[in-house]
Amino acid sequence: MSDTASIVQEKNIHKQATLTDKVSPAQQLADRLEADMQAVNAEIMARMHSDVPLIPKLAGYLIASGGKRIRPLLTLAATRLFDSQTNRPYALAAAVEFIHTATLLHDDVVDGSEERRGKAPANLVFGNQASVLVGDFLFSRAFQQMVADGSLDVLRILSDASAIIAEGEVLQLSAQGDLTLTLEQYYKVIGAKTAALFAAACEIGPVIAARSADEIKALRDYGYYLGMAFQIADDVLDYAAEREKLGKAIGDDFREGKLTAPVILALAAASDEEQVFWARTMQDLDQSDEDLTKALEILHKHDALNRGLDIAKDFAHKAQAAIRQIDGDAELIAILEDMALYTVYREA
């Protein structure tokens, strides 16, 4: 273990000791909305059914693997801020999760020559073709759910978000290995591929509850900035020894030549030798087994992970400012406010 990794690990042990003392805001939200989430989960299980056995099998593989379901939780919370009774968010929260699951399945598709190290397992187990087609099924199901709900506003919000997500994913693909990618361009990519769906998930709530344009915009902004903070923190965690300690893979972005906040920050201050290193490894994808360790050393030298988290924190503060504009369930507002900052400091 390198010295750096050892230091990070010690810090991590300290942080874990702190975190076990209290329940995370995401868990607080899940606890507060537990009955609602059970209804959403029932909806998800019922609606991913198909007479074609491979569909619930493959969809269930991903969905049952128990992600945090943060997006449907946001749709529920954004509705319950204003309306404690309506059942409408159940089908729509399920639709949001289906769109998310479809993008995960499609995001994992690889080309023949690529390695699949560190990839999510669905396409490893079931293959590219099945993953794509089941993704299409879930995506279509999401729109069927929205049609059954009957709100053209919701349909507009989520069809717009879906188009933007696809654009963001293509933009990210086009930018692979592009060492000239700026932070602004990176924000555009993650704003589209991640924050757009967070924004849409939140915006649906006040739309269902028939609230004002200002309130709809505030929730949309909250979701957008939360999504930005979430993705930047995620991109930092991809280089974080903490995650590795939890049994998760690190270095996926490095291996794919996907430029994210840490590397963009480190590149801006790179020595000539480091420039050559990044060009060989991330532009030309000419990598040996020791290169990830070397990359981590360079990132730590430039304090790029902490600086990445600082940027994430700035977005989290914007999310907090947005949610504070809302006049609704005070407990939910407080949890959503905490959650924005917590997403930056989560461990995995």
Next chain:
Amino acid sequence: MSDTASIVQEKNIHKQATLTDKVSPAQQLADRLEADMQAVNAEIMARMHSDVPLIPKLAGYLIASGGKRIRPLLTLAATRLFDSQTNRPYALAAAVEFIHTATLLHDDVVDGSEERRGKAPANLVFGNQASVLVGDFLFSRAFQQMVADGSLDVLRILSDASAIIAEGEVLQLSAQGDLTLTLEQYYKVIGAKTAALFAAACEIGPVIAARSADEIKALRDYGYYLGMAFQIADDVLDYAAEREKLGKAIGDDFREGKLTAPVILALAAASDEEQVFWARTMQDLDQSDEDLTKALEILHKHDALNRGLDIAKDFAHKAQAAIRQIDGDAELIAILEDMALYTVYREA
């Protein structure tokens, strides 16, 4: 050249001489609806635009390659049967074509170990990942178009069709190499993966024109049966020397172990030796270069191609019966009636 192929080629020359004498029904339809189709094409070009350059580039690669655009033509025709003025079908016909293009892009995704012989070129040129993501973009665009049109009925029809298409594609994938596949199961696969979108494309017309439930059903039935005839004829053409003569690949389904009408018919009457042959080639995908020729010989021995076309013809007759129920533009009805039968006898 085998004797069989030589005979087929002679027949083909004869058929071509006949066909050059007159304009095909599909071309008659395109001529009759030329101004409308120009508006649809303009809509397609405008709406496949994105600031991410790879999207119009890849989408245009497929869309500009000049398919027959049979599905948007059907949406136009089904509207013009009743309403010669409305502009509403333009955006919706474009949406139908986008959904079709997205399914083509996703259908072409392959897994690492597979050969790509005879595959459509988009994923060869741009890769699996880009093809999937641009497909997602077009799919989302289609829903944005429908939302802008504002009809929940249309949204229901096309989101239902999209879910059914995905189910059909997964069913087909699950049935690969399954020699026990019955004709009924095969009808279920192609009914979902092909006929559902033909049906939806046609159903939209009378919905836009606010016609009766009976008329909506008649158009839906016409599209469904036309789609069945179209796909069965397509599956026969995949083994037809005529198509090879036109410079198109044959034997794709054979190489992928995809059981279609000709092989299902030949299997029902297979000798023990032929059973072993089909099991080795289509179930185990253990194929040598001569096996396609051998497969064609067996198919011709059982007259499986002609018998496949007879089945397609039965579906075409059902399509004709459905369209004859309609009281609308007589010229269009006559063309649609001819087109059902022509689709069975087309060359490629």
